[in-house]
Amino acid sequence: MNGFRIGEYRVPADDSPPPGFIExxxxxxxxxxAPGFTLGQFLPHQPGDPRYLALSEPLLxxxxxxxxxxxxxxxxxxxxxxxxxxxTPHYNRAIGNTTDGSxxxxxxxxxxxxxxxxxxxxxxxxxxxxxxxxxxxxxHRIIERVEARGxxxxxxxxxxxxxxxxxxxxxxxxDARGTPARW
Numbered sequence: 001m002n003g004f005r006i007g008e009y010r011v012p013a014d015d016s017p018p019p020g021f022i023e024x025x026x027x028x029x030x031x032x033x034a035p036g037f038t039l040g041q042f043l044p045h046q047p048g049d050p051r052y053l054a055l056s057e058p059l060l061x062x063x064x065x066x067x068x069x070x071x072x073x074x075x076x077x078x079x080x081x082x083x084x085x086x087x088t089p090h091y092n093r094a095i096g097n098t099t100d101g102s103x104x105x106x107x108x109x110x111x112x113x114x115x116x117x118x119x120x121x122x123x124x125x126x127x128x129x130x131x132x133x134x135x136x137x138x139x140h141r142i143i144e145r146v147e148a149r150g151x152x153x154x155x156x157x158x159x160x161x162x163x164x165x166x167x168x169x170x171x172x173x174x175d176a177r178g179t180p181a182r183w
Contacts, residue, residue: 004048007090010100018054018106025050034060036067041082042110046091053086054107058155058176062146063110065154066174069146070114070139075125081115083171103158109175111162114139121169133163136170143174156180 001021009017022028022039029040033055042055063080070077087097087104103109113122113136122131125138140161147156158181160173175181 001052002050004046004050004052004088005090006052006088007093009089009105015101015106021052021054023050024053034064036064036079037082041079042085042107044086044088044091045084046088046094052088054105055086056106056108056176058178059108059110059174061153062155062157062174062176063112065146065151066112066143069142073142075114076116077114078116080110080112081120082110082112083168084111085109103175103177108177109158109173111171111173112139113169113171122164122171131169133161133170136161136163136172139172143172147180158182 011017024039024043029038029043031039033039037060039055042053044051044053067077067080085104086107087102089105092102092105114125115121115123117123122135124131125135140159143159146154147159155176155178157175157177157179158173160183162171162173164170
């Protein structure tokens with residue numbers, strides 16, 4: 001699309017490619033797509049100008065419910081830091097992910113953490129001073145609780161904790177695929 005490589009959707013029989021893509025030009029990146037989130041937070045890392053993305057309403061509703069629960073727990077968070085959201089099939093393969101069923105390809109998955117400090121790392125939620133895997137486990141528990149309530153606007157989906165490594169801090173994968181999945 002306008003030089004931005006989407007690639008081929010090798011979809012399972014019960015799925016289809018996203019119904020459309022949003023052209024992510026600078027003028028719309030600050031657009032609120034939910035009370036706590038802007039369109040720019042879901043921008044793909046794939047280079048291009050303009051870039052395109054898919055973004056599902058069920059993901060936005062779920063992330064907003066998670067953010068509300070985080071705040072209800074007394075954790076300071078204006079938003080969740082979205083580390084990665086939509087990926088084109090082309091980009092997903094280019095970064096070595098060979099999974100054709102990744103929910104990131106449909107715009108209904110995001111890798112998130114809390115980063116009010118603004119240092120690109122999971123904040124300390126337990127007062128230790130440095131965000132660790134334990135803090136990510138707390139965010140994971142909050143997301144589990146939100147999904148377990150079974151509210152109609154919160155679609156079940158995938159949930160996984162990724163531990164920190166030498167290059168990045170811990171984060172949580174959350175998606176709204178419609179069925180629970182844990183790994």
